[in-house]
Amino acid sequence: MTVHEGEQHTPNLGQRLNWLRAGVLGANDGIVSVASLLVGVAGATTDNAALLTAGIAGLVGGAISMALGEYVSVSSQRDSERALIAKESEELRTMPQEELDELTALYRERGLTVETARRVAEELTAHDALSAHLEVELGIDQDDLVNPWHAALSSAMAFTLGALLPLLAILLPPPGWRVPVTFVAVLLALALTGAVAARIGGSSPGRASLRLVAGGALALLATWLIGTLLGTTGVV
Template sequence: MTDTHADEPHGAGLSQKLNWLRAGVLGANDGIVSVASLVVGVAGASTDSAALLIAGLAGLVGGAISMALGEYVSVSSQRDTERALIHKEREELRSMPDEELDELTQLYRQRGLSAETARTVAVELTEHDALAAHLEVELGIDQDDLVNPWHAAISSAISFTIGALLPLLAILLPPPELRVPVTFVAVLIALAITGVVSAKIGGASPVRASLRLVLGGALALVATWLIGTLLGTTGVV
């Protein structure tokens, strides 16, 4: 008999996997858009390959570090909050176990169990692992699957770098007259792909997610190219 639930995301480590996948997709998307906007803006003002390379590399390095630091701080704050909640729940179980058992019973009643069944479930789970039962039902936390800030930071930095390399190569490799069009096409295709991937991770509509990213990326590229062209024409650059 085929297991209809084989593809569903069960088991320990799900939070960790979704955490680094989310950071990776966001990092790649940011790398593509930010560096593409930067080099297209410079390309609108100058055809100097050295200037494009310097601008692109500066954006890549600075952006990767910024993304990694932002993810580390954000996920660290989330993990600190989860740890504080676990400590608080552990202390409550130690100091007032009867009240916590009543609370767990009530939570299961709110989920649709009868009073007798809810009490039985609460007692059996409390005997097995009281802390895990309360964390799962009250807070939706798995103490063995807390988010890892290092995973998020490393995933974000690597994916940002990979994403940033695409517009950097697209702007440097073609002849000057084709640099901007080639970069536009490459970036928009890459954004469409990251939109599909992010939608698959989040269970959303791939078309809608891709369209948002493509339109946003196109707007950013056009805006920076126009600014670069205007500054280059007026001789500011």
């Protein structure tokens, strides 16, 4: 069997880093989406009940949406991994010699000599042929497949934690300070999470933070202006 299109190498460490990065991005989504909603409402009214209702609705709806999206995405990934495992098992059953040759070739590509690669392939095949092929060829650990429920829960929690910041920032200060305090709190939080996400991904923290802060500021300003305009014209 050759390495087919779509069979990607995904080490466990890479998966864990991806989950961490997804958590940071989920928190960012909670911060920006709920903050934008609340600032828009605050531009139209200073009523605490309206702000609280909008904030809770945005938090709950966003968390459920994030969890559902993550569940569907990770479920698809897990189905793909299971299909690859089943396919590899069938090929090991029907063409064991070809699979042994392939495993030898994979170790040769990693720099081993022909003799050493063959010996390693034979010993691993004798011990657990399926695990050997899944690890070396596909980067899959059949005992550590992604869990869609864990992903959904993590995503919902990350979004909720992020959303709590603008909710508290808009409700706790006096009416005249709500929007400025929310702007400052949100932009500082975005700068921090942008830097964390960049560190995880090995990119520039400054550039990542700047992008998030600029995007967040634009979203907040746009929704605040819309809320102010609608509130002034008496539409709401």
